[in-house]
Amino acid sequence: VRLGLDVGGTKTEAVAVDGDGRILASVRMPTERGQDGVIGTVERAATALLAHPSVGEAAAIGIGIPGAIEDGRVRHAVNLGLTELDLGGIVSAHFGVPVGVENDVKAAALGTHRLRGGTEPVLAYLNLGTGVAAGIVIDGRIWRGSGGVAGEVGHMPIDPAGPPCPCGQRGCIETFVGGAAITAGWGRGERSVSDLFDEADAGDAAALAARETFAGGVAAAIRLLVLSFDAGTVVIGGGQAALGGRLREAVARRLRRDAEPSPFLASLGLDARFELLPPASPAPALGASFIDVSVLI
Numbered sequence: 001v002r003l004g005l006d007v008g009g010t011k012t013e014a015v016a017v018d019g020d021g022r023i024l025a026s027v028r029m030p031t032e033r034g035q036d037g038v039i040g041t042v043e044r045a046a047t048a049l050l051a052h053p054s055v056g057e058a059a060a061i062g063i064g065i066p067g068a069i070e071d072g073r074v075r076h077a078v079n080l081g082l083t084e085l086d087l088g089g090i091v092s093a094h095f096g097v098p099v100g101v102e103n104d105v106k107a108a109a110l111g112t113h114r115l116r117g118g119t120e121p122v123l124a125y126l127n128l129g130t131g132v133a134a135g136i137v138i139d140g141r142i143w144r145g146s147g148g149v150a151g152e153v154g155h156m157p158i159d160p161a162g163p164p165c166p167c168g169q170r171g172c173i174e175t176f177v178g179g180a181a182i183t184a185g186w187g188r189g190e191r192s193v194s195d196l197f198d199e200a201d202a203g204d205a206a207a208l209a210a211r212e213t214f215a216g217g218v219a220a221a222i223r224l225l226v227l228s229f230d231a232g233t234v235v236i237g238g239g240q241a242a243l244g245g246r247l248r249e250a251v252a253r254r255l256r257r258d259a260e261p262s263p264f265l266a267s268l269g270l271d272a273r274f275e276l277l278p279p280a281s282p283a284p285a286l287g288a289s290f291i292d293v294s295v296l297i
């Protein structure tokens with residue numbers, strides 16, 4: 001049995017998985033912030049799973065968490081209030097089992113790949129939430145690149161005259177697609193992406209323009225992932241995937257429009273090459289259970 005935990009900004013989902021990848025038990029709890037909060041949340045979630053009658057003992061624990069990850073250490077997980085934490089070492093010492101820690105988007109990509117049968121040669125998982133990033137799975141393994149930067153498509157600039165990005169560049173994909181950026185660009189204060197779609201559907205001109213900008217950013221990310229990795233499928237997850245069919249429609253329409261002048265782009269069939277992760281999918285926690293352990297006991 002392996003445990004997989006997806007530590008999110010507000011909630012933590014955790015699953016226990018048997019040797020065939022079947023989910024034996026799952027729990028969900030709010031994530032507490034800060035060093036002690038995150039450690040406490042992880043230990044409570046894992047303890048709750050181990051107490052489940054069908055689980056018993058765990059052979060390993062995998063944790064997906066935002067931030068830059070190296071050898072079980074988490075750095076720059078701003079939303080969780082962490083600057084640096086040896087999460088792998090601490091959890092491994094507590095439970096006496098090897099622990100793997102991976103960036104949450106990369107872990108979700110792995111889980112998505114497994115849930116879809118685990119046979120696709122190249123799958124990209126595009127997370128649309130507060131931030132925008134992708135995880136790439138090639139031949140069943142997470143593609144990390146030389147230093148873990150592979151998939152950071154949110155910081156690909158697509159408009160040199162676009163809004164400034166916290167990363168220091170202008171017009172990054174994230175400045176058009178990230179949760180905060182959309183409502184800022186729309187200029188109506190604190191509104192959700194789903195409000196934006198509602199008002200666009202009602203014919204509001206500013207909302208229509210803002211939705212088009214958003215769809216253009218998502219389309220650019222999909223194009224980038226297919227052109228860079230030849231991803232057979234780009235699966236969209238994260239908070240904004242909850243928009244469902246409305247997101248699908250807006251993005252597919254934009255991809256078709258962008259491909260009109262280009263037989264090359266049209267030949268890639270991008271509008272049929274992306275899908276949405278179903279709501280409440282266990283992919284992020286499941287993927288965490290499959291990450292390679294980097295901290296041994």
Ligand SMILES: [Zn+2]
Pocket residue numbers: 154155156165166167168169172174
């Ligand atoms: Zn940026």
